[in-house]
Amino acid sequence: MKIYLFNPETGVYLGESFADEAPLERGKYVIPPDATTIAPPQVEHGQILVFNVAEKRWEVHPPPSLTYS
Numbered sequence: 001m002k003i004y005l006f007n008p009e010t011g012v013y014l015g016e017s018f019a020d021e022a023p024l025e026r027g028k029y030v031i032p033p034d035a036t037t038i039a040p041p042q043v044e045h046g047q048i049l050v051f052n053v054a055e056k057r058w059e060v061h062p063p064p065s066l067t068y069s
Contacts, residue, residue: 001018001019001029002016002017002019002037002039003016003017003018003019003031003032003035003036003037004016004036004037004038004039004040004051005017005032005035006034006035006036006050006051007034008033008034010050011050011051011052011053011059012048012050013040013048013049013050013058017035019031019032019035019037036051036056038051038056038057038058040058041060043060046062046063047060047061047062047063048061048062048063048064049061
């Protein structure tokens with residue numbers, strides 16, 4: 001089963017992986033607490049994906065603006 005990893009502190013998308021099958025429960029998978037089975041949406045270059053754990057959904061944030069002084 002494909003899972004999507006995120007930083008546990010910030011929710012920022014880290015990548016995808018595959019969950020391991022539970023050793024004592026055939027057909028069930030072990031999903032780490034910093035992962036979800038909810039696929040993230042496609043984003044434009046530079047946008048940041050953040051998983052909202054409370055609402056169980058991905059949010060798309062604009063790229064940070066860079067200012068030079």
